[in-house]
Structures are given as structure tokens and as C-alpha cells.
Amino acid sequence: MTTESSSGTDGRGVQEPARPTVITVGVPYLALLWCALLACLIGFSFTGSTDLASNIWPMALWTVIWNTVLYRVWRGGPMAIRAVALLTTVIPGMTMVVVVAMAILTRNSLGGQLFDDMPTWWWLLLAAYAGAFVIGxxxxxxxxxxxxxxxxxxxTRAEAALRRSGGLRIGPPSPTAPFTPASGTDDANDRAADEADGRPAAAHHADARTSVADSAGPPREASFSVDLxxxxxxxxxxxxxxFGVFIAFFGIIAxxxxxxxxxxxxxxxxxxxxAALVLLLVAALVISVRRFGGRLGARSTLTIDRTGxxxxxxxxxxxFSWNGLAGVGISYYMATTKNGKKMHMPQLDIYEQVxxxxxxxxxxxxRRRQERPPEPQLPGELYRxxxxxxxxxxxxxxxxVCAHRPxxxxxxxxxxxxDTPWFLR
Structure with a gap:
């Protein structure tokens, strides 16, 4: 659900999307909730329950931090939104669970009068926390x-791929991260149209690459070499x-x-x-480093030019000559963690025709792999x-690659x- 009144244009004259209602309502609500909590602390100081003088600077510091985070949420900052969503679900949720658990565990000793004896400000606090939980x-x-x-x-291109894997529109390209038409546009609508016409997904990708090839013109004298x-x-x-510092810490404790x-x-x-824990960690580190060194080899130099x-x-x-290649692309793995999806190391895949x-x-x-290719016309064997x-x-x-064979x-x-070493994930 979104609200149309908050849409507008940014400094570049680009139409901004409508701000969701949960942002429009939630950010002022959380700011007012914070002010109410500060008012409670100040009120307790007059009754002698808390020492205002010792808490004034921490209160001021956290007020600045909290309002800065809320401003970033208002402006659509992804990290701020994730942080506030976590805080407003965990803290209020745990508070409400604890209160309900206390009521259940102590109902017999208090004659079932726990909720009746609760002061009014407790009910207000629970209601406010419930609202924060809904916003989270x-x-x-x-x-x-x-x-x-x-x-x-x-x-970055990795961030764009991560957003597309989550079904999100990537928006207009950033000036600091240019994209080719094949990788920088949101083609979900085009794929849906192709499927409606009965065309396979592979045909859509082929058309996309053909359009890039037509727009690129003759190959430029571009080359690229890097010591990977x-x-x-x-x-x-x-x-x-x-990780070595982490091991040294446990070693000092031992x-x-x-x-x-x-x-x-x-x-x-x-x-x-x-001591056994330190030895186990050292052994794991040594084995992982040796395997990584063996996989990487003495050198790994990649060159891309007009020859291939x-x-x-x-x-x-x-x-690999251009005529002998079936495709070149960058693959990634999406791992599911407790904090959501995480992208493991992007790697270069090289497909040969034979x-x-x-x-x-x-x-x-x-570095040879056997796995399902991203497109049906590609072979199942590749170099990664x-x-x-x-x-x-x-x-x-x-x-x-697009300069020579788009x-x-x-x-x-x-x-x-x-297919990624654990210390590079």
C-alpha cells in the first residue's frame, strides 16, 4: 500500500516513486514513541527512580542516532530499513511475550489479578510497543x-544481480556503475510478454544479446588483462x-x-x-588455506582481447577463440542466512562450443565443472x-566481451x- 501524496522529483528531475504508507505513518510514530520514552525517563527522575544527570548525555547521543536512522528510513535507505525492521519486531515482540508469560506463570499466586494491578502507563507502553511491532x-x-x-x-553489478534475484526492480543505473543493456535493464515485463506470445525464455535472451550486438557496431580494439x-x-x-586475530584471542585465554x-x-x-579449541581452529585454517592455494595455483592471469x-x-x-566459445558470463550463488539472502563470490564461467x-x-x-547451464543451448560443461x-x-x-562478441x-x-572458499564468502 502506498500513498501518492509523498511522490515527487529528486534533484535530477526524475520522478520519485510513491512512499509506502508504512513509511509515511511509521517514521513519525517511531519518533513520537522515542520522545514518549524520554519523557517517561525524565518523569521518573523527578520521583527519584532514576538519576537524570547521569543519563542526560546517553539520552542525547541515542536521540541523535535514532533520529538519524529514522531519517535514512524516510529517504529509503535499505540498511536503515532493515535495522529498524529488526529492532521494532524483536524488542516489542519480546516485551509482549515476557509480559504474557509473566501473567500465565503468576496467575495462581496473584489470584489472577496481575493485569488488574498493572498501572495505566504499562498498558500504554504495551499498546505503543504493539504499534511498533506492526510497523516492523x-x-x-x-x-x-x-x-x-x-x-x-x-x-555494483553484484548488487544489481542480487536485487534481480529477489524480484526487485533495480531502478535507473547509477552513474558510477554503468550497465550494458543486457544486464542493466529490468526485463521482467519483456519476459512476461514473450511467455504470453508463446516464445521460450531462451528466445528473449537471444533477442536481448542481438540488440546489444546491433547497437555496439564494429568491434572496438578493447583488451583487458588482470592477475586474478x-x-x-x-x-x-x-x-x-x-580469523588469525580471533584464534590468537582464544590462545591468550588458554x-x-x-x-x-x-x-x-x-x-x-x-x-x-x-587449547584443544585453538588447535582445532588452527588446523581448520591451515587446511583451508592450503586448499585455496592449490585451487588458485601459482598464478591466474586472465586476458580478454580481439582474439578471445x-x-x-x-x-x-x-x-579460447571467440569462434570456439558458446558463451561467457558471471555466475553467483545465493545462500540463505538468518539475515536473508547473501551472495557468494561471483565467478567467471567460460562455455566452449566443443x-x-x-x-x-x-x-x-x-576448474572444470559439470552442471546445469543458464540457457538450454549451452553445454553442461564449463570452466569456472x-x-x-x-x-x-x-x-x-x-x-x-561486449566490445568484441556481445x-x-x-x-x-x-x-x-x-563453489566458494568459506573465508571469501
């Missing part, structure tokens, strides 16, 4: 997500370093407990338990190269498995 549920609605997505264009291994190692070092045990002749079980796609890794120099025999490129064979989480590299791959560009699509 409303902030999780699909129309709120669509409104937020329309106001904030995706900054260096980029990936740089990102992995940061993640592994953070040492402290061990020293105290030696000095006081205490039980060795806590120290031994922490070339990958060099160790002793292998794999060259698969190369096994053993031709031994190191590249470790790990890509760093870097939108600049994603953009250059897309632009260079009909081969498959865009972004979801793959059936993660």
Missing part, C-alpha cells in the same frame, strides 16, 4: 523493498588475518588459564579445552574462474552451488 512487520513488505530499491540504484591470483590473495589475506592453573593447582580441564579469452596459470596457457579433452590443460581441469570482489574487474570483463555475453545468473 510492515517494513518487511515487498513494496517497501521495491520502493527503497527504486530510490537507490545499485552501485594477486587480487584474490590480497582479499584472502585480510580475511585470514581477521595461556592465562594454564598459568593460573600452574600457580594455584587448579583443574586442568578449562585450559585443556581452550586467454587464461595463464602455472604451466598452462589456455586460449569441450576440450581432459588433460589438455591440467591446471585448468581443476574465481573472481575478486571488485566491481571494476566485473565491469571491464563485461565491457571487453552475442556471447550471458550476463549475471545464479549457479546451483557455492
Amino acid at each position: 512487520i510492515g517494513l518487511r513488505r515487498a513494496d517497501v523493498r521495491e520502493w527503497s530499491a527504486a530510490l537507490h540504484p545499485p552501485r 591470483g594477486e587480487k584474490l590473495r590480497g582479499q584472502a589475506k585480510f580475511r585470514i588475518g581477521c 595461556v592465562v588459564i594454564g598459568v593460573e592453573t600452574l600457580r594455584g593447582d587448579e583443574d586442568w580441564v578449562p585450559a585443556a579445552s581452550f 579469452v586467454t587464461w595463464q596459470g602455472g604451466q598452462d596457457l589456455a586460449s 569441450s576440450s579433452p581432459a588433460g589438455r590443460w591440467p591446471e585448468l581441469d581443476r 574462474l574465481m573472481l575478486p570482489v571488485d566491481d571494476q574487474i566485473h565491469r571491464m570483463i563485461e565491457e571487453t 552475442a556471447l555475453w550471458l550476463g549475471w545468473y545464479e549457479r546451483p552451488r557455492s
Whole structure:
């Protein structure tokens, strides 16, 4: 449900979508609820229940933070909306559950008079929390997500793919993240029209790539080369370093407990338990790093130019001519977590028209996969190269492929498995 009165234009003259009713009503309501809670605290200070002098600065700080977050919700900030939706469902929900549980558990000892003895301000607080709970549920609605997505264009190709996988319109392209027509437009309506005409989905994708090819004109002298291994190692070092600090923290605890045990002749079980945990974490880290290094190899250099796609890794120099390729695209995996959907590492998929025999490129064979292709005309065998989480590299791959053979560009699509090291997810 939306309200038409709040729509308008932004600074660029673009028509803004109508603000949902839950935003129009909910943001002022939550601001007033916060003011009411502050008024209660100030009122308690006059009765001696609380010390206003010691709470004035925390109250001022959290007031600024809360109103800043509410302003971001009013402006459609996706992170602010998720945070407020979580807070307004968890805190009021737990409060109401606790009150009801107390009433049930103590009804016999109080003669069933618990609710009768509750002061009026308790009832007002519960009613206010119930309203906040309803607003929190409303902030999780699909129309709120669509409104937020329309106001904030995706900054990266990965973010655009993530929004499309959730069925959201991605809005106009951001000036800092240009998109080709194949990957940057919302084509849900076109697909629906094709299905209504009896055309298969593959025909829609073929038409989209053909339109890109027609608009691109003759191939430009574009080329792109990047050492994927260096980029990936740089990102992995940061993640592994953070995990190493985590292990060191538990190691210090184990040492402290061990020293105290030696000095006081205490039980060795806590120290031994922490030591075993540290050894287990170290073993998991070492095994994961060795597997990652083996999969990445000594080097992983990707080159895309007018001749085709070339990958060099160790002793292998794999060259794929444009005429021998069936498609090139970037795949990703959508993992379901307690905080919603999360995208695992985007990776480059290379489809050949005729698969190369096994053993031709031994190191590249470790990157060979067998899985269902994104389009029915593609083979089920492909080569998958790990890509760093870097939108600049994603953009250059897309632009260079489209500059030479736009009909081969498959865009972004979801793959059936993660195929990503745990410390890079």
C-alpha cells in the first residue's frame, strides 16, 4: 500500500516513486514513541527512580542516532530499513511475550489479578510497543523493498544481480556503475510478454544479446588483462588475518588459564579445552588455506582481447577463440542466512562450443565443472574462474566481451552451488 501524496522529483528531475504508507505513518510514530520514552525517563527522575544527570548525555547521543536512522528510513535507505525492521519486531515482540508469560506463570499466586494491578502507563507502553511491532512487520513488505530499491540504484553489478534475484526492480543505473543493456535493464515485463506470445525464455535472451550486438557496431580494439591470483590473495589475506586475530584471542585465554592453573593447582580441564579449541581452529585454517592455494595455483592471469579469452596459470596457457566459445558470463550463488539472502563470490564461467579433452590443460581441469547451464543451448560443461570482489574487474570483463562478441555475453545468473572458499564468502 502506498500513498501518492509523498511522490515527487529528486534533484535530477526524475520522478520519485510513491512512499509506502508504512513509511509515511511509521517514521513519525517511531519518533513520537522515542520522545514518549524520554519523557517517561525524565518523569521518573523527578520521583527519584532514576538519576537524570547521569543519563542526560546517553539520552542525547541515542536521540541523535535514532533520529538519524529514522531519517535514512524516510529517504529509503535499505540498511536503515532493515535495522529498524529488526529492532521494532524483536524488542516489542519480546516485551509482549515476557509480559504474557509473566501473567500465565503468576496467575495462581496473584489470584489472577496481575493485569488488574498493572498501572495505566504499562498498558500504554504495551499498546505503543504493539504499534511498533506492526510497523516492523510492515517494513518487511515487498513494496517497501521495491520502493527503497527504486530510490537507490545499485552501485555494483553484484548488487544489481542480487536485487534481480529477489524480484526487485533495480531502478535507473547509477552513474558510477554503468550497465550494458543486457544486464542493466529490468526485463521482467519483456519476459512476461514473450511467455504470453508463446516464445521460450531462451528466445528473449537471444533477442536481448542481438540488440546489444546491433547497437555496439564494429568491434572496438578493447583488451583487458588482470592477475586474478594477486587480487584474490590480497582479499584472502585480510580475511585470514581477521580469523588469525580471533584464534590468537582464544590462545591468550588458554595461556592465562594454564598459568593460573600452574600457580594455584587448579583443574586442568578449562585450559585443556581452550587449547584443544585453538588447535582445532588452527588446523581448520591451515587446511583451508592450503586448499585455496592449490585451487588458485601459482598464478591466474586472465586476458580478454580481439582474439578471445586467454587464461595463464602455472604451466598452462589456455586460449579460447571467440569462434570456439558458446558463451561467457558471471555466475553467483545465493545462500540463505538468518539475515536473508547473501551472495557468494561471483565467478567467471567460460562455455566452449566443443569441450576440450581432459588433460589438455591440467591446471585448468581443476576448474572444470559439470552442471546445469543458464540457457538450454549451452553445454553442461564449463570452466569456472574465481573472481575478486571488485566491481571494476566485473565491469571491464563485461565491457571487453561486449566490445568484441556481445552475442556471447550471458550476463549475471545464479549457479546451483557455492563453489566458494568459506573465508571469501
